[in-house]
Structures are given as C-alpha cells and as structure tokens.
Amino acid sequence: MGPVEVLTPALEDYLETVFLLVERHKFARVRDIAVERGVKPGSVSPAMKRLADLGLVKYVQREYVDLTETGRVAARRVLARHTVLFRFFRDLLKLPEELSESEACAMEHSLSSATMDRMVSLFEFLDACPQSPDSLLARFHQCPIANADCEDCKPGCEHEGAGVEATNPLSELAAGERGIVVRIGSHGAIRQRLLNMGMLPGTELTVERYAPGGDPVWIRLGTSQVALRRHEADALHVKALAPEIA
C-alpha cells in the first residue's frame, strides 16, 4: 500500500523534540534537534524535509524549523502520551526518573487513545476515591510484598498471615501435583529469572519431577518444560490445585 499510515515513531520523536525546543527557545535548529535526539545533523535534515512535506513543520533550510498549527496539534498528542506513560512509571510504579523517561518515549508511539483514556481514568480514580484516601498508592509503595528493601517491617501493611493462607513454596508440591503461581517471594536476580521464564502470578504449572536431593526440579508450563534450582523453587509461592483431570 501507499503511505496511508500515520507518522512513524522516528518522525513523532522529531516532532516532539521540535515542539520542546520551540517552547524553550523560539525556534529549533538542526543542530539542537540532533543533539537532543542523540543523532547526527545529517540525519535531521531529511527528517525535517519529510515533516515539511507532511505539512507539520515550516522548514527554512539553513535557517530554522518551526511547527505549523497541524504540527503543534500532532506534537501535543505525542507529548500527552509520553506524559501519561511517564507518570505511570515514575509516580505509580516508582521507577527511576530516567528509566521512566526512556521507556515512556519508546512506548508512546503505540499507545492507543483508548488506553491513554483508561490510564488517566485510573489516575483520576486513585486521586478521588474516598475509600482509599490518598493511601492506596502509599500502601503499595510501602508494601513489603511489593518492595525489595526492608524485607519485613513496613507499617501500614499487614499482609503476613492474611492472603498467605493457602500458599506454599513450590518446593512443597510433590511430583505430579499442580499449582498456580500466587507471588514470587524474592527480589533481584532470582525474581527476574522466574519472571522471564513466564512464572507470573496466575500462571498454572505442574511439578514434573524432582532430581535426587530435590535440587533441580522440572516444571511444566503449558507444553514446555523448565528446570528450577532449589532456591528458585523456594521463592515461588503457589496455591496447590486439584490434580489434572487429563
């Protein structure tokens, strides 16, 4: 097909950069755009030419770049998406500023209107809901289950003994038994590894067999099999399920 599409991610980023530069100074120069985007000036010229062809910027070669009205609208949309994601990462998930920035800027290009809408609704709800008065997020941010540092005693969260009722470490399941992942009681590398293998809360698994001594234990996830070390299997909190009715 022809170029029926919207802007490419790269062009959206250029547009965003131009918008911010025009806000800061009164115009944007090729040099500054290049610096801002971490790219060589030779890459910027043709990009500006394409944006100009699309009617989004006014590009006077060798002089300056400015946004058209259409361009300003498009840029604001990109920036709004960027901002929603950034706040979600930084303020809700409490990720570092830098990471939040870069990840927002990578994802903004595929964020649909509907999704942005719902994310904003979530913010509005968390702000407004009187039944979790300013505390829900605080509780999340202090919850020992959800935070690596301070393994035990954060005030304001009493999970221990509450949701943990039916939960065992995976290694308490016998060979052949099934379970559903409830949470990963571990942080850092072990957690990473478990998550990357697909051990997400809600995932169903079957214990295939234990090696003698119980150290490697083989787990079936769907049709494929993975091997867990003992300390990984201990970190994995599961709820036992009735045996499979195959």
Place this chain on the structure above:
Amino acid sequence: MGPVEVLTPALEDYLETVFLLVERHKFARVRDIAVERGVKPGSVSPAMKRLADLGLVKYVQREYVDLTETGRVAARRVLARHTVLFRFFRDLLKLPEELSESEACAMEHSLSSATMDRMVSLFEFLDACPQSPDSLLARFHQCPIANADCEDCKPGCEHEGAGVEATNPLSELAAGERGIVVRIGSHGAIRQRLLNMGMLPGTELTVERYAPGGDPVWIRLGTSQVALRRHEADALHVKALAPEIA
C-alpha cells in the same frame, strides 16, 4: 557500531510466533509463521535465516523451524513481557481483549526488566493486600468517575461530594486565573480531545481570555496556547491556584 544489540522487535515477534506454533503443533512451518504474523512467506525465510545465524532456531530449509534451547529462553522472555502487559490492559484497565493483545505485542519490545518487575509487584499487591480485600480493582472498575457508562449510580463508590471539594469547571475561572487539572468530567470525543491537547490531571494552566459570550476560551499550557470550546471548558475540572508570581 557492530551488531552488539539485542533482537530487533520484528525478530522478537518471529521468535514468539515460532514458540507458540511449536507449542501447538510440534514444529513451525514458514507458511504458518507467515499467516500468524500477517506477512508473506517471502519475508519469513530470511528472518528465519537470521534467527538461525543467531543460534536461536534450528531451521532446516523447506522442512521445519524449531527453537534451540537459547531460543526457547529468549522466546519465553518475550512472551512473559507480552503477558504482563496484556493482563495489565485487559484485567486492570479493562480494555477489550483485542486491543490489549495488539498493544501488548507492540510494547513488549521496549519493556525493561525493572518495569516488568514492578508491574508484577503491583499485581501481587492488589491480590494480597488485606486492606483492599479484592475490592480495590472492583471499585475502580465500577467507579462512576472512571467509567463512561452509567453516569451516576454505581454502588460501592461515593465520590460525589468527597474529593470534589475544591473543584470547579474550568469555565468558572476568570481570565488571568490559574488552575490545575483535577479530572476530566466527560467521556468519549471531548475527553479524547482534551487529553490529546495535554490536559492531563495534574497539568497546570492559565486562563488567558474569554471570547465575548465566553465561547472560545484561550488557555495557556506552558508557553503554548490552545483554544477550548465552551463545552470542553465545562468538562474540565480544575482546582484554582493562587495567581502566578511572575
């Protein structure tokens, strides 16, 4: 630089597809991969060749494609990211299944380990926290503030009169006054438009001036200016701020 990089998004998607096909049948064929990815077979061959060069798949031309052990690990990682995002969109934000799928598959490629980790923590917290026993999400999903349908009466949420104390529609601000966006009391197209202009909760703005009759009202956001129609300005709930100390 050389190819120090990780997999490109397209290759990750191919890998994911191969993984799923191998799970379903016992192997993957070029044809099926092409169908699954919505791409022509002629595009698949070279991609498989590249994955084979990277040691991620075993590719016997004209016969079948299978994953190597390294490939399986990489594929599971992609899939785990996909799944976390998918559940966030579908189960937490309550977006339609289809949208959740496609958006997850677009974003998975730039989801960092740290971010996935924190998203899973959020799930774990919401599941486990005894102080919001299974009800926080339910409250979000029923909250009239956060939902278009049923504008008024959802039981279990009493926002009216609670967080709304210091909030006015934007159109009650006089020219020159400043405010901070608290929420957008509107749904559908109007909301979309306001969000796309950058009117997110927390955004600071200044009322520049009203047209005679008050219909278009000009708002300053940072250094740039936008015009709002009356019904848009009415939908925008703001908290008045002290006048700017410029």
Place this chain on the structure above:
DNA sequence: TTCAATTGTAAGATGTGTCTAACATGGAGG
C-alpha cells in the same frame, strides 16, 4: 508414474532511518 497444487526460496525493489565524508554557506576577524 506423472504432474499439478502446495509450499518454500531467491532475487530485486521500495521505504525508512541511520551513519560518514565531502561539500556548501554565511558571517566575523583579520
């Protein structure tokens, strides 16, 4: 066994986004 349909590969083209290196332009200083 023979041959048509199915499946896959090769080669060439297009578009995007980047780089580098060579070249152009326009002051500011001499």
Place this chain on the structure above:
DNA sequence: CCTCCATGTTAGACACATCTTACAATTGAA
C-alpha cells in the same frame, strides 16, 4: 577582500523489514 569556522546539506553506504515475481522442491492424486 579574504579566510576560517560553525552550521547545514548532499551523496553514498548499510541495515532492516517488507513486498513481488519467478523459480524450485515435495507431495499426493490420478
């Protein structure tokens, strides 16, 4: 007036991801 330097532009190269179209291999019916 001339020359240098900062800034920009061009052109050529490369990598990726896709498409088409032409050709090859396999398979399963007739």
